[in-house]
Amino acid sequence: MPVEIDDDLCGLCLGCAAICPERLYAIENDSLVISDGCTDCALCIECCPIKAISLID
Ligand code: SF4
Ligand code: SF4
Numbered sequence: 001m002p003v004e005i006d007d008d009l010c011g012l013c014l015g016c017a018a019i020c021p022e023r024l025y026a027i028e029n030d031s032l033v034i035s036d037g038c039t040d041c042a043l044c045i046e047c048c049p050i051k052a053i054s055l056i057d
Contacts, residue, residue, distance in 0.1 A: 003055055005031075010032060014027075015044075015047045015049070021039075022037050
């Protein structure tokens with residue numbers, strides 16, 4: 001299941017990028033993008049201080 005970021009909430013702290021074991025996060029045009037390959041580990045969701053990340057069906 002992929003994850004989704006609420007760009008209106010995200011403060012670009014990059015905690016999620018640092019914690020993702022698959023290194024799926026990158027910044028493009030001042031917003032976060034996530035590559036394919038998510039393993040649903042949920043580490044990024046748990047680390048986001050403002051709950052801007054969610055799993056999508
Ligand atoms: S759920 Fe895990 S693998 Fe998927 S983007 Fe978040 S930290 Fe990376
Ligand atoms: S941890 Fe949350 S606020 Fe920080 S960059 Fe990731 S989505 Fe944005």
